[in-house]
Amino acid sequence: MGETPPPNAGKIAACWARVRTRLRQEVGDVEYRNWLRQMSLAGVEGDTVLIHLPTRFLRDWVRDHYGDRLRLLCQAEMPGVRLVELRVQAAARAEKPALEQEVAEASPLAESLAPSVPAAAAEPVRNDWLVPLDPRFTFDSFVVGKPNEFAHACARRVAEKPAQAGFNPLFLYGGVGLGKTHLMHAIAWSLRERDPNLSVAYMSAEKFMYRFIAALRSHNTMEFKTQLRSVHVLMVDDLQFLIGKDNTQEEFFHTFNALIDAGKQIIISADKAPNDLSGIEDRLRTRLSGGIVADLHATTYELRLSILQSKASLAGVEVPPRVQELLARKIASNVRDLEGALNRVVAHAKLFGRPVTLESVPEVLSDILRAHDKRLSIDDIQRKVAEHYNIRLTEMASARRSRAVARPRQVAMYLAKQLTSRSLPEIGRRFGNRDHTTVLHAVNKITELMAEDPAFAEDVTLLRKMLEM
Ligand code: ADP
């Protein structure tokens, strides 16, 4: 790699312009303007791209939040590049670095892509809490099934009567792609529809933090506080991102209290229940659990199928029931992946003007299906479960029925059913040639126990998450 002659400066700068454009598309204009615009390309040394940022704060922020993305984009756009190094260089904001100057002169296109010299002052926090809501995320398009019916009912209730005792805050939690953001937007749509004057602020916890820090930087925290406290409904998505961010957490805690005390509705989502969010202060945890906590459970085959039916009916191409069943069976991870697979199948059919058939799907989705099959082997499940309950792997297939081994075995069968596309008889065979009714019994038993015993449910959920990682 060291042998490659250095590409000329103009070429590098053009590549750099493309990297910036792609970053901007990915993170959006506002974020780009506040954090990334101030990057300037200082050069390429060997296989390393050197980038300057004007302050250490910005350098650290960009490295922590965008470092990986930046590296991948540079690797993709700049031949021979492997690493990206971010350096603090105070002069970077005063003058355009030579490389960018050069390309700006050489190519009008690159100029429009290349950044301008950043404004000296930090941008004030603007009153644009009302981020656009996704028009697809409404109650109408949300398919209700066993795993999400409670969360959905809570969301409906809050949408009808915000800030009601017992439902404030509403805390929604669950794994990725299970509908948390969808439900939050649905509540917001519904509230706005009923009362267009109601101010509903929706933001990710990351955005909350980013705005708070931007306010600190520009000495505008008063404005930040006033704006936030003036909303009627505050929604903060993916709260887990505040973990370990002490200042921001503190600020969030105060905002939270002020709003609740003023009778405003708060809606939070996270990947875990308040009690399981480690790294969150106890007093915040207590407040988060003070209203209603609702779990979005992992999807079941039935829910996945209903979601596919609902989405397929809008696809504009016929997706035969057999294909829907195949997808629902094979893509068990979450709704987002399921949607992705359906979209691909539909796009493919439209593009080539061919009908969707059971035969065409495995080919169109070969990579996705392989990834899912690979992740979900019965062996992996047995091994992990045995390890977790501290029993020998051979007990998974043994005839022993003592509770100490039978229960973990049932858990493993349950997880095999949930996480793989194997049929009941296939699963039975892998557990010491047991009958499919034994597997079915195990699945029902574990489902039942999970409903009765939260500690047990948590345990199984944890196992599942570890397996899905
Ligand atoms: P999360 O925020 O929990 O990670 P999202 O709300 O972003 O998940 O959902 C991922 C995708 O799956 C979205 O496109 C969403 O519309 C869709 N989705 C999730 N659950 C459902 C559901 N029950 N019915 C319809 N679509 C759903």
Ligand code: MG
């Ligand atoms: Mg989300």
